[in-house]
Amino acid sequence: xxxxxxxxxxxxxxxxxxxxxxxxxxxxxxxxxxxxxxxxxxxxxxxxxxxxxxxxxxxxxxxxxxxxxxxxxxxxxxxxxxxxxxxxxxxxxxxxxxxxxxxxxxxxxxxxxxxxxxxxxxxxxxxxxxxxxxxxxxxxxxxxxxxxxxxxxxxxxxxxxxxxxxxxxxxxxxxxxxxxxxxxxxxxxxxxxxxxxxxxxxxxxxxxxxxxxxxxxxxxxxxxxxxxxxxxxxxxxxxxxxxxxxxxxxxxxxxxxxxxxxxxxxxxxxxxxxxxxxxxxxxxxxxxxxxxxxxxxxxxxxxxxxxxxxxxxxxxxxxxxxxxxxxxxxxxxxxxxxxxxxxxxxxxxxxxxxxxxxxxxxxxxxxxxxxxxxxxxxxxxxxxxxxxxxxxxxxxxxxxxxxxxxxxxxxxxxxx
Amino acid sequence: xxxxxxxxxxxxxxxxxxxxxxxxxxxxxxxxxxxxxxxxxxxxxxxxxxxxxxxxxxxxxxxxxxxxxxxxxxxxxxxxxxxxxxxxxxxxxxxxxxxxxxxxxxxxxxxxxxxxxxxxxxxxxxxxxxxxxxxxxxxxxxxxxxxxxxxxxxxxxxxxxxxxxxxxxxxxxxxxxxxxxxxxxxxxxxxxxxxxxxxxxxxxxxxxxxxxxxxxxxxxxxxxxxxxxxxxxxxxxxxxxxxxxxxxxxxxxxxxxxxxxxxxxxxxxxxxxxxxxxxxxxxxxxxxxxxxxxxxxxxxxxxxxxxxxxxxxxxxxxxxxxxxxxxxxxxxxxxxxxxxxxxxxxxxxxxxxxxxxxxxxxxxxxxxxxxxxxxxxxxxxxxxxxxxxxxxxxxxxxxxxxxxxxxxxxxxxxxxxxxxxxxxxxxxxxxxxxxxxxxxxxxxxxxxxxxxxxxxxxxxxxxxxxxxxxxxxxxxxxxxxxxxxxx
Numbered sequence: 001x002x003x004x005x006x007x008x009x010x011x012x013x014x015x016x017x018x019x020x021x022x023x024x025x026x027x028x029x030x031x032x033x034x035x036x037x038x039x040x041x042x043x044x045x046x047x048x049x050x051x052x053x054x055x056x057x058x059x060x061x062x063x064x065x066x067x068x069x070x071x072x073x074x075x076x077x078x079x080x081x082x083x084x085x086x087x088x089x090x091x092x093x094x095x096x097x098x099x100x101x102x103x104x105x106x107x108x109x110x111x112x113x114x115x116x117x118x119x120x121x122x123x124x125x126x127x128x129x130x131x132x133x134x135x136x137x138x139x140x141x142x143x144x145x146x147x148x149x150x151x152x153x154x155x156x157x158x159x160x161x162x163x164x165x166x167x168x169x170x171x172x173x174x175x176x177x178x179x180x181x182x183x184x185x186x187x188x189x190x191x192x193x194x195x196x197x198x199x200x201x202x203x204x205x206x207x208x209x210x211x212x213x214x215x216x217x218x219x220x221x222x223x224x225x226x227x228x229x230x231x232x233x234x235x236x237x238x239x240x241x242x243x244x245x246x247x248x249x250x251x252x253x254x255x256x257x258x259x260x261x262x263x264x265x266x267x268x269x270x271x272x273x274x275x276x277x278x279x280x281x282x283x284x285x286x287x288x289x290x291x292x293x294x295x296x297x298x299x300x301x302x303x304x305x306x307x308x309x310x311x312x313x314x315x316x317x318x319x320x321x322x323x324x325x326x327x328x329x330x331x332x333x334x335x336x337x338x339x340x341x342x343x344x345x346x347x348x349x350x351x352x353x354x355x356x357x358x359x360x361x362x363x364x365x366x367x368x369x370x371x372x373x374x375x376x377x378x379x380x381x382x383x384x385x386x387x388x389x390x391x392x393x394x395x396x397x398x399x400x401x402x403x404x405x406x407x408x409x410x411x412x413x414x415x416x
Numbered sequence: 417x418x419x420x421x422x423x424x425x426x427x428x429x430x431x432x433x434x435x436x437x438x439x440x441x442x443x444x445x446x447x448x449x450x451x452x453x454x455x456x457x458x459x460x461x462x463x464x465x466x467x468x469x470x471x472x473x474x475x476x477x478x479x480x481x482x483x484x485x486x487x488x489x490x491x492x493x494x495x496x497x498x499x500x501x502x503x504x505x506x507x508x509x510x511x512x513x514x515x516x517x518x519x520x521x522x523x524x525x526x527x528x529x530x531x532x533x534x535x536x537x538x539x540x541x542x543x544x545x546x547x548x549x550x551x552x553x554x555x556x557x558x559x560x561x562x563x564x565x566x567x568x569x570x571x572x573x574x575x576x577x578x579x580x581x582x583x584x585x586x587x588x589x590x591x592x593x594x595x596x597x598x599x600x601x602x603x604x605x606x607x608x609x610x611x612x613x614x615x616x617x618x619x620x621x622x623x624x625x626x627x628x629x630x631x632x633x634x635x636x637x638x639x640x641x642x643x644x645x646x647x648x649x650x651x652x653x654x655x656x657x658x659x660x661x662x663x664x665x666x667x668x669x670x671x672x673x674x675x676x677x678x679x680x681x682x683x684x685x686x687x688x689x690x691x692x693x694x695x696x697x698x699x700x701x702x703x704x705x706x707x708x709x710x711x712x713x714x715x716x717x718x719x720x721x722x723x724x725x726x727x728x729x730x731x732x733x734x735x736x737x738x739x740x741x742x743x744x745x746x747x748x749x750x751x752x753x754x755x756x757x758x759x760x761x762x763x764x765x766x767x768x769x770x771x772x773x774x775x776x777x778x779x780x781x782x783x784x785x786x787x788x789x790x791x792x793x794x795x796x797x798x799x800x801x802x803x804x805x806x807x808x809x810x811x812x813x814x815x816x817x818x819x820x821x822x823x824x825x826x827x828x829x830x831x832x833x834x835x836x837x838x839x840x841x842x843x844x845x846x847x848x849x850x851x852x853x854x855x856x857x858x859x860x861x862x863x864x865x866x867x868x869x870x871x872x873x874x875x876x877x878x879x880x881x882x883x884x885x886x887x888x889x890x891x892x893x894x895x896x897x898x899x900x901x902x903x
Contacts, residue, residue, distance in 0.1 A: 001811035037823065087823035089803075098807070100831075102818035105811035123863040125645070125723035132696045133725060135888035135895050138868075145869045146896075152872070152883050153897045177900050221693060222892035262827075 001105045007031040007322045009097055009110040010315070011088050011263065014043025015304040016295020017116030018071040019311030020318065024114070025078045027319035033108070034075070034082035035099060041075070041082060042068030043118055045304060047145045050169055052196070056305035067304060093268040093288045112290045112318040115264055115278065116311060119296040121166075122256040131218025134225070140166040140254040147173060155250025159227055160184045161215050165193040165302070165390075167254020172201035181207050182248055185229055187214040187236070190364050192390055193254075194302060215251070216243065224249050259297045267291055274342035275299040281331050281347040282355040283317040284310060289326070292318050299344050299358070302392050306358075332402070337409040339365065341389065348406060354398035359408055364388050367413050372397055375405040383413055421445045421582075423780070424601060424611035426589055426625055428452075429460040430565060431761050432617035433572035434773035440579035441777075442786040447609065448573070448581060449601065451588040451621070453890045454850040455843065456569035458619045459765070461853070462641070462695065462727020464673045464681055466656060467501065467561040468764040471526025471534060472668065478744045480529045482768035482775065489770035490563065497571035498798035499564060500676035506560035506656035507542060509551035509712055518660045519555045526557075533558040546653055548715050560656055564676050565766050566853045567798070570843075575796040577842045579789065584609075585846065586890060589618075592629040599629075599755070614755045615776060620692045620730050622759040630749045634759050638692050639729040641667070641684025642701045644709075646719040647861045648678040657712050662686070667729075668763065670708040672716065677856070680719065682709040684727065688734065695726040722861050732760035746772065748779060756780075799837040799855065803829040824874070825867040827860025835874055849889045 007029050010021045013036035021034040040046060045053070048064025055061060058070055075082065083101060090098035095113050099106040121139035136155055138146070144166060146152045158179050160167045163186040175181045184202060189212045191198045202209050210229070216238055217228035231242040259277040261269070269286040272279045278286045278293040285292050294314035295307040331347035336359065343359040357372065365387045372380035372395055379397040387393070387410075397403065423439060425432045428450035436448050452458070467490050473480035494501030510516050519536060526534045535556045537545075542554050577583060587603040592614065594600070599614040618625040623634040659669040667686040674680055685701045702724060709716045733739040745759040756779055758772065765772075780786065802810060802820055814821040819833035838854035839845050848871065851857060857871060858864035872895075875881040883896035 001807070037826070085822060087826065087829075089823065089829055100810070100814065100821050100823055102814070102821040104814045104821060105807065107807075120862045120865050123722065123861075123865065125721060125863055128702060128721060128724060130697045130699045130702060130724070135893040139865055142865055142868050146872070147900055150869060150872060151899050151901055153900050154895070156897060216699070218696075221695075222888075222890060223894060 001107060003107040005109045006033055007110065008033075008112045008114065008318050009108055010034045010114040010116060011097075012036065012043065012116035012118055012295070012297070013041040013082060013084070014116060014118050014295060014307070015045060015067070015071065016118075016297075016307040016311035016314070017043070017114065018075055019308040020114040020116055020292075020294055020315035021080045021082070022071065022074050022078050023312040023315030024319045025080045027316055029319045029322050032080060034080055035086045035088055036082060036084045037087045039085050041072050041084065044141065047148045049148050050173070053304050056303065057308055064304070071308070088263060091263050091267045095267075095290055112292065112321045113267070114314045114318050115269070115291065115293040115297050116295045116314070117260045117263060117297045119257040119259050119300060121253070122258060124253060127253070127255055129215055129218060132220055134218070134220040134223050136220070136224030136249050137218070137251045137253070140164070140170045140252045143170055143252050144173070147177065153177075153179075155179060157182060157248040158250040158252060159246055159248045160252045160254060162186060162253055162255035163191045163193050163198070163209060164254035164256065165197050167252060168193045168197040168201040170252055170254070171207050172205050175205050175207060182246060183208045183210050185210050185213045185215060187212065187232055190388070194390055195388070214238070218251070219245075224251055227251060257296065257300045259299065261297060264293065264297070269293070272342065272346055275344065279346045280344065281349050282345045282352045283349065284314045284345065285317060285321070290321050299342065302390065306392065306394070332404040332406070334406045334408070336407065338362070339410045340408050343408055348403045350402050350404070352403055353400065354396070355403065357395045357397060357406070357408065359393050360391075361387055361389050361410070365410060369411040369413050370395065371409050371411055373405075373407045373409075374399050374401070374403050377401070379406075418608055418610050419445070420598060421447045421609065421611040423613040423615060424449060424599065424609055425615045425617060426601070427616070427618040427622070428455040428569070428573060428583065429458055429617065429619050430456065430569045430572070430766055430769045431619070431758060431772055432615070433569050433576060434769040435615060435617060435776050436576040436581045437572045437579070438773040438777050439780070440576050440581050441789055441792045443789045444786075446576070446581040447584065447611070448576070449584045449587050449589060449603065449609065451586070453585050453846040453887070454853075455573045456566040456853070457889070459727060459730065459762070460569050460619075461566045462725060463565055463763070463766060464671065464684065465562050465565045465675060465766070466673060467503070467563055468767045469506070469526065469531045469534075469557045469560045470529045470764070470767070471522050471531045471557065472661060472764070473529070474741065475525065475528040478746060479764065479768070482744070482771040483764040484530050485771035485774070486764075486768040487559070490561070490767075493770060494563070496794050497568075497575055497796045499567045499571040501561060501563050502676055503559055503561035504655050504674065506557040506658060507546060507549065507551070507554040508557070508658045508660060509542065509549065509554045510660065511551055511711060513552065515660050516553050519553060522555055522660075531557070531559070546655060546657065548652060549657055549713055551712065562656065562673065562676055563766070568766075570854060571796055571798065574842050575794070578796065579792050583843055589625055589628070592625070594629070594752070612754060613780065615758070616756065617758045617761070619761065620728055622730065622757065622761075626749070626757045626759060630752050630755065630757065632749070632757075634732070634745060634757075636692065636760065637731040637734045638689050638694070639731045640687045640689050640694065640726050641729060642697050642705060642724065642726040643681050643683030644702065644705050644721055645723040645725065646680045646716075647722050649680055649719055650678075652680060652715060652719070653713060659708070659712065670705055672709050672713055680716070682706065682716065686729075688731070689728070692728065695728060697724040697726050720861065722863060729762040730760055731762060746775060754783070799834060799841070802831045802834060824870045825857040825860065827862050827866070828856040830855050830857045830867075832874060835871065836878060839879065847887045847889045847893070848895070
């Protein structure tokens with residue numbers, strides 16, 4: 001067993017964790033370690049062989065592995081020490097970490113920790129779909145890894161439940177590989193993935209999207225044989241007379257991502273029930289001093305670039321924390337109207353005069369104005385023709401005064 | 417000519433494996449034939465895993481006697497065979513005054529059956545035991561407990577195997593005949609086996625198997641029980657929480673059971689169905705399970721659910737037939753000698769299994785001299801669980817074998833070494849479900865999201881399995897149809 005004191009430990013080497021490690025190193029912290037459970041750096045990026053990465057960060061249209069490679073090159077240049085095939089199995093609020101790897105058990109005591117563990121997919125069990133439990137039901141991300149990294153043919157006739165981005169991307173991917181992709185089924189009356197994915201993955205490949213529908217039964221004892229799908233009314237209730245049996249051998253689930261915060265809980269990090277991620281301030285610091293959170297473990301991002309940007313911020317702030325211990329700091333809550341699903345950060349520090357708010361709406365809105373106020377002062381005001389829950393809104397705000405009464409709201413506008 | 421076995425047991429559930437293990441104490445050629453790809457693939461995997469104290473069943477019945485007798489074995493078997501056994505106690509909870517009388521009747525029945533320690537407690541005492549449980553009174557049963565029904569069956573089968581019992585899987589028996597005082601057993605896989613004795617512990621299919629040769633009219637009425645399984649939850653309940661048994665006597669009611677792994681089970685429902693194989697879950701019942709559980713434990717509403725499943729009870733009666741309960745059939749057939757049928761072994765069959773095995777050994781012993789096998793080893797060691805070791809031991813384990821340093825399943829912290837050990841057990845593993853039951857991979861909150869790919873890699877790298885050779889359960893349940901692109 002090796003025991004060691006360290007300045008910064010970053011847990012997870014995906015787009016957020018790698019960025020955090022790079023920025024912490026560039027801020028002058030040398031005694032740092034990036035811990036990754038996979039045998040490679042990059043996290044989920046490596047299985048994302050489609051393009052659309054890097055548009056914001058690198059001004060290029062890259063695939064997942066190419067995007068990861070950009071960051072890995074940065075890491076190497078910056079001489080950031082990393083450990084792959086290393087699983088963090090325990091952590092506590094004193095910032096002690098227990099890591100398991102083939103090299104042995106490693107115990108670290110860190111001055112700062114950046115949590116960047118990413119997310120996991122919602123499973124069939126969490127959806128509580130009735131029916132049998134045959135082979136042939138995969139979450140979309142697992143299917144992506146099996147197809148793209150293991151070269152495995154996961155089925156012949158596929159139905160996809162949920163119009164999340166991974167599901168849309170896999171619909172196209174499987175169609176390209178010659179599988180029959182029968183349809184994508186979404187319980188909401190609108191697509192939950194990005195518009196560009198709906199167009200490029202479904203429309204361009206003639207894959208039907210059935211909105212306001214869901215899977216109500218699963219058939220087949222050994223391998224999946226068929227599904228029963230049905231439409232939903234406006235209240236989301238099942239319309240049983242619309243039930244339709246769809247013969248198929250594979251069901252992919254793309255029904256939501258859940259920030260993977262089991263370790264955060266062990267470190268006594270307070271979670272936000274809306275994001276299922278940590279509650280953070282404008283430094284992305286959690287309630288446990290010296291523990292920062294970024295990327296999909298904090299809240300689910302649309303694109304990797306934004307996760308990396310959050311990682312850069314976390315790394316930079318973790319580096320500051322290593323150098324100076326802060327005294328008591330007041331943090332003011334950010335509030336929002338009920339149409340706003342969540343806002344990150346949830347808290348703003350008393351000395352903060354400028355920050356970026358990230359938030360999503362609960363449902364689609366048209367002809368709407370987003371307004372951010374700080375008490376009587378309006379910090380941001382902008383009209384949108386349409387605003388979707390699938391798109392994360394990012395709004396920069398600044399003021400001369402403390403941001404102690406920040407409030408995000410929507411206002412209906414006249415139809416243009 | 418095929419080898420002639422002294423005794424063939426049909427069915428590798430907990431009853432068949434208990435019998436096999438107990439018979440392996442003697443010098444006998446034994447074989448177990450199983451329809452599915454693994455042990456505990458029928459009733460023995462789809463139940464609550466409860467070790468019943470024995471107050472439910474009619475005094476004097478086989479169910480009551482074998483339950484109480486079987487219960488006594490669990491401590492010893494758990495230690496000898498290294499499977500989890502926990503006597504965490506049970507509360508049978510009354511919600512209204514009228515039910516208190518029912519509790520008294522249960523206690524009285526328990527006393528007659530020889531169950532110790534039963535106690536009537538009030539609402540305050542319920543709160544002392546289980547602060548989150550709602551009820552006005554309860555019967556406290558300190559010696560009720562839980563086990564893992566499949567780990568118990570696996571332990572028994574491994575120990576039987578170690579003591580010389582042969583196991584054949586994916587061999588569904590479809591014909592039995594008498595040939596020169598021997599049983600000839602033919603399977604759907606075109607295999608033939610011969611034996612002097614035949615023990616039918618085929619569970620749901622026991623009536624069907626017996627009718628292949630016996631002239632009885634036994635019939636199994638499949639009665640499905642659906643369950644909800646939650647993620648691991650600390651501090652919600654520690655004991656088994658039961659309602660009063662249903663008035664029609666069909667079931668013990670929907671209860672809330674902690675599992676030996678720290679999850680919580682809600683169930684089972686009771687629905688008579690047409691098929692012996694229909695383990696599907698249904699919307700109405702799933703909703704009902706939650707509703708009923710909330711009456712006793714309101715906070716279960718917030719629990720994170722990770723899986724639904726169902727098992728099937730082999731009932732010998734149908735509701736409305738005028739019969740409220742029926743006893744186990746454990747007998748040598750009156751015409752077909754040397755054939756022992758075990759039919760209708762439903763709850764408390766798991767608890768009764770050791771005593772059933774005893775009973776069967778005695779039945780065999782009455783007709784033949786059983787000679788002790790001096791090679792018999794009563795012990796079996798379960799594979800080590802990395803997550804349960806101390807920090808120092810974890811460090812030492814990785815140093816001795818780096819495969820302990822490779823965590824394959826994040827949710828349950830299962831290492832590569834544990835996957836390999838599960839795969840390499842003496843009985844072998846032929847399915848991902850078999851691996852899951854043995855080492856808990858894919859059993860956690862992500863249900864295989866992180867580890868499925870890694871397991872496929874291990875099976876390929878360590879055992880040379882091609883994608884087509886990876887099955888969820890039996891040979892009809894492939895995960896993959898080859899490769900996307902040819903190499």
